[in-house]
Amino acid sequence: MKQWLFRFGAFFIAIALLAGCGTDEAGNTDTKNNQPSENQEAQEEQADETVLITISKDDGAEYLHEKEIPIEEGAILMEVMEENFYIETEQNGEFITSIERLSAKDGEKKGWIYTVNGEMPNVGAAEYKLKPGDKVVFDFQAWE
Structure with a gap:
């Protein structure tokens, strides 16, 4: 009987230790003050x-990349x-004429317009x- 109680008690202690060493809901092992781990930061x-x-093209009608x-x-x-896309430029590299091989055909009045955070910058x-x-x-x- 003593052996059975001893095994039963050891089992519950092992379960309690494992539960205490588990991770929190976000998968962090650092649960102090619910601070994110250094890796997450x-x-x-x-x-x-x-x-x-x-x-994109045609005022956002088609997204290309x-x-x-x-x-x-x-x-x-x-x-x-230049480091992340295939582009071609004109006017000493000041004006983008082609991105990912999309450019205006001869006589076509199309070009690349860019915005940053929804606004058109005053510089190229x-x-x-x-x-x-x-x-x-x-x-x-x-x-x-």
Whole structure:
């Protein structure tokens, strides 16, 4: 009888220890004060250090590509585009004429217009300095 009680007690102690060493609902093993783990903080900080670039056409009627790109504050938009998309430029690299091989045909009055956070900047992509969290849209549309 004593052996049975001893085994029964040891079983419950083992269960209690395992439950105490478990993870919280978010999967964190650090449950002190419900603080996120260092790894989660690093991932959230990295997510904040990105821009979202969307490539579309005809005023957003068709989405061609969307990419979240890590940047450092002050990164130049044209350089980020050159590093992450196939682009062609004119006028000493100041004006984007083609993104991902989409460009205006001869005589067609279409071009690439870009906005940042829903507003059209007063400078070209070669001069625009990005900030983490910016949402950039390049749209291929009629300019007439």
